[in-house]
Amino acid sequence: MIAYFKIDKKLENDSFLIVNLKLCQVRLINNYDYTWLILVPQQNNIVEITDLPLKEYNLLCSEIYLVSQIMQKLFKPDKLNIATIGNIVRQLHVHIIARFKNDKLFPKPVWGCEFTPYDSAVFSHKISIISDAIKNLN
C-alpha cells in the first residue's frame, strides 16, 4: 500500500507472503500443524485497531470477512479462531486460524505453541491454493 511499509522482523520470519490486498498483507504462518494466516495492515506504527482511521478499519474488517470465507470454503474448519493479540509483536496483525476438533491443541488456543515447519513443496502448494482462491473471490 505504501512504498516504505516495514513489516516486523518476527512476523516476516514466521510467515510467507501470499498476497497483498488493498490494506493487508495476507501471510501463511510456517506451522504445518494449522492452516494459520495473518493479515497485516500495510501501515506503519499501527498497534491497536483504534490506531487505524475508520476508513482503514472498515477495510480491515472487510478483508477479515473475505479471508474467513475463503478459509471456510477451502478447508472446512470446525471453527475459525480470529484474533488480534499483539502482546509480543506489537505491529497490528490479525490471526485467522482454521481449527479442527482433531488438531494438536483443540479446544485450546494455539498462540505460544511450538511451530512444525512445512515441507517446502507443501508450503508452496498451500500458498498457491489460497492465493488463487483470494484472486477468484476478490
Next chain:
Amino acid sequence: MIAYFKIDKKLENDSFLIVNLKLCQVRLINNYDYTWLILVPQQNNIVEITDLPLKEYNLLCSEIYLVSQIMQKLFKPDKLNIATIGNIVRQLHVHIIARFKNDKLFPKPVWGCEFTPYDSAVFSHKISIISDAIKNLN
C-alpha cells in the same frame, strides 16, 4: 435486539450484562484479574462471523471499535486483546480484554485461565463506569 434471543448458559454464568448495543450485549466477565468484556451479537444460531449478514457484521465491527476506544480511555491498557475463538462455547462472542505488562499472565493469552471472582461491590462499580462511558460515547 430480538425478543427470543437466547444467550449460551456458560456465557451467561461467566459474565454480567453491562449494556445492550444495537447488535451486541456487552458483558463483563467475572474475573477480577482482567478487565475482560465480551460482545455477544443478539441473534440466534450464529457461530462464525460469516454467519452474520454483512450489515450485522459491519455493526459488530463498529461496536468492537467503540468498545475498544472505551476500554482504552477508561483503563489505559498496555495492549488490547480482541478475539473470537469459540472452540468451547460456539455461540459467537468477541472478547475485548485490557492487558497490562504486570498482569498475571502477560504476555500469554488469558483464555482457559482460572477465574478470580470479583467482590460484588467492585464488580458493580466496574459495570457502572463502563456502562456510563458507553452511554456517553454511543
